[in-house]
Amino acid sequence: MDANSDKTIRFDSFLAEATRYESLDAKLLRDYGFNFFAAGRDTIASVLTWFFWLVASHPAVEAKILEEIEKVFGAVDRGNYKILSTEDVKKLVYLHGALCEVLRLFPPIPMERKKPIKADILPSGHVVDSNTNIVFSFYGMGRSEEIWGKDCLEFKPERWINEKGGIVHVPSYKFISFNAGARTCLGKDMSFIQIKIVTSAILQNYRVRIVKDHSDEVTPSLSIILLMKHGLKVKITKRQV
Numbered sequence: 230m231d232a233n234s235d236k237t238i239r240f241d242s243f244l245a246e247a248t249r250y251e252s253l254d255a256k257l258l259r260d261y262g263f264n265f266f267a268a269g270r271d272t273i274a275s276v277l278t279w280f281f282w283l284v285a286s287h288p289a290v291e292a293k294i295l296e297e298i299e300k301v302f303g304a305v306d307r308g309n310y311k312i313l314s315t316e317d318v319k320k321l322v323y324l325h326g327a328l329c330e331v332l333r334l335f336p337p338i339p340m341e342r343k344k345p346i347k348a349d350i351l352p353s354g355h356v357v358d359s360n361t362n363i364v365f366s367f368y369g370m371g372r373s374e375e376i377w378g379k380d381c382l383e384f385k386p387e388r389w390i391n392e393k394g395g396i397v398h399v400p401s402y403k404f405i406s407f408n409a410g411a412r413t414c415l416g417k418d419m420s421f422i423q424i425k426i427v428t429s430a431i432l433q434n435y436r437v438r439i440v441k442d443h444s445d446e447v448t449p450s451l452s453i454i455l456l457m458k459h460g461l462k463v464k465i466t467k468r469q470v
């Protein structure tokens with residue numbers, strides 16, 4: 230971040246400022262800091278990896294993303310590299326839809342475990358007590374026909390766009406990739422902005438293609454974060470026109 234700009238807050242200034250509050254000790258601040266880095270690094274890496282895999286294997290989607298960028302911001306001047314701003318990327322509705330599809334089909338945190346602090350009855354009628362582990366799968370929910378319909382396994386950014394060309398509002402209890410309720414992700418809006426800035430910059434200037442024969446190897450790793458087991462092998466070339 231730019232230390233001279235009054236529009237940005239440096240992370241170290243944030244920590245210095247925060248220490249002025251008596252209740253925040255150094256250990257708590259360290260844990261806050263670690264939490265932000267841990268929460269926002271591999272999750273974003275996961276989305277970017279699956280995004281480029283899905284977009285490269287759906288050329289029609291890639292064409293529509295580029296068409297939208299050009300429609301909103303005019304023809305790309307490839308000699309004059311431009312990074313879109315936070316406000317700019319809010320105008321990219323189709324790209325937003327594509328990202329929601331990536332997050333639905335490949336949620337970076339594929340499953341969660343929760344434990345009630347006391348006995349309760351879930352809305353489903355299940356009785357739980359403080360020894361019950363409740364495991365739920367965001368991955369499974371994102372691919373559930375009951376929730377998303379017959380085309381649940383298709384990568385279809387259009388499902389997020391309404392007839393007026395705006396974003397369809399989907400409640401977070403349905404689009405669960407950032408969790409919902411009290412423990413919802415604090416970095417949700419920031420993630421969309423960050424990913425849109427990065428993907429639009431790369432797509433405008435580079436063509437990303439999957440290395441031949443690598444497609445068969447693309448599979449998720451069995452881990453806390455849904456990374457690609459063998460990584461994503463791509464060939465990157467500069468877009469000419």
Ligand code: HEM
Binds near residue numbers: 264269270408415
């Ligand atoms: C696409 C990227 C991301 C996804 C899919 C994601 C997903 C999630 C999920 C599922 C949770 C809930 C965990 C739980 O139930 O305990 C969570 C929590 C959280 N996330 Fe994210 N996250 C993303 C990016 C980020 C970023 C960039 C930040 C901040 C830099 C961030 C900060 C947090 C924090 C602080 C929490 C804890 C909230 C709380 O427990 O009160 N996340 N995230």
